[in-house]
Amino acid sequence: MAERLVGKPAPDFTMETVSGDGQEFGHVKLSDYRGKWLVFFFYPLDFTFVCPTEITALSEAYSQFKELDAEILGVSVDSVHSHKAWINTPKDSNGLGQLNFPLASDITKQVARDYGVLIEEEGVALRGLYIIDPDGELKYQVVNHNDIGRSVEETLRVLQALQSGGLCAMNWKPGDKNL
Numbered sequence: 001m002a003e004r005l006v007g008k009p010a011p012d013f014t015m016e017t018v019s020g021d022g023q024e025f026g027h028v029k030l031s032d033y034r035g036k037w038l039v040f041f042f043y044p045l046d047f048t049f050v051c052p053t054e055i056t057a058l059s060e061a062y063s064q065f066k067e068l069d070a071e072i073l074g075v076s077v078d079s080v081h082s083h084k085a086w087i088n089t090p091k092d093s094n095g096l097g098q099l100n101f102p103l104a105s106d107i108t109k110q111v112a113r114d115y116g117v118l119i120e121e122e123g124v125a126l127r128g129l130y131i132i133d134p135d136g137e138l139k140y141q142v143v144n145h146n147d148i149g150r151s152v153e154e155t156l157r158v159l160q161a162l163q164s165g166g167l168c169a170m171n172w173k174p175g176d177k178n179l
Contacts, residue, residue: 003116010040010130010138011114015106017073018080020059020099022087025080028073028104030136037070037163038132039155042106042117042125044146046078046086052096054127054149055103061152062100068159069134072101077112077124080105117143131159 005011014029030038041058043051058065058072065072076083083103089095104111106125112118117128129150131140139162144150161168166178 005116005130005138006141008138009136010132011111013104013106013111013114015075015104015111016080017102017104018083018087020087020101020103022084022098025084026102028102030132033071033073033132033134034136035134037068037134037159039065039070039072039129039159040132041072041074041127041129041150042112042115043074043076043127044124045076046082047089047094050147050149051076052091052094055096055099056091057152058155059096059099059101061156064156065159068156068163070131070159073104074099074101075104075106075111075125077106077109079107115141129155131155131162133162 010030012030017026017028055074087096087099091097106112109118112125115128117126119126127144127146127150129142130138133139140158160174161172164178169179
């Protein structure tokens with residue numbers, strides 16, 4: 001049985017990254033996001049079919065996340081060199097094009113393992129999405145089968161619900177009263 005992560009400190013990480021413009025390599029640590037909300041998501045592999053729909057949709061909604069004091073970080077088990085090539089490949093050639101957030105490389109697969117999304121026998125991650133609060137506590141997780149993309153709108157709704165500071169009923173939307 002997988003260990004419960006929600007309500008606990010998010011598992012720490014340090015990974016190599018490529019910038020959203022596909023030009024610069026760097027490093028990222030969980031502590032880099034202290035004081036901000038973090039939408040942290042895993043996807044299986046670069047140059048696949050469902051992944052670019054999610055990654056580009058999150059990138060297009062980046063300004064909405066920024067307005068909520070949230071950053072976005074995507075991660076897969078591919079190398080930063082693969083990430084860079086994918087970002088620098090045009091969308092009409094199955095590439096991503098420019099992104100508004102970095103992609104991280106979990107080449108050792110340890111971060112996917114720590115977050116409970118590694119499919120060991122395949123060596124790839126499930127579609128795990130996590131919202132981590134400014135203090136580093138993991139507040140939300142959703143894990144999808146790799147055939148199913150996630151919802152940007154639902155991620156924004158949940159982030160706003162978490163930030164509302166109260167109890168949120170089913171189908172709560174921004175502007176609704178808390179319980």
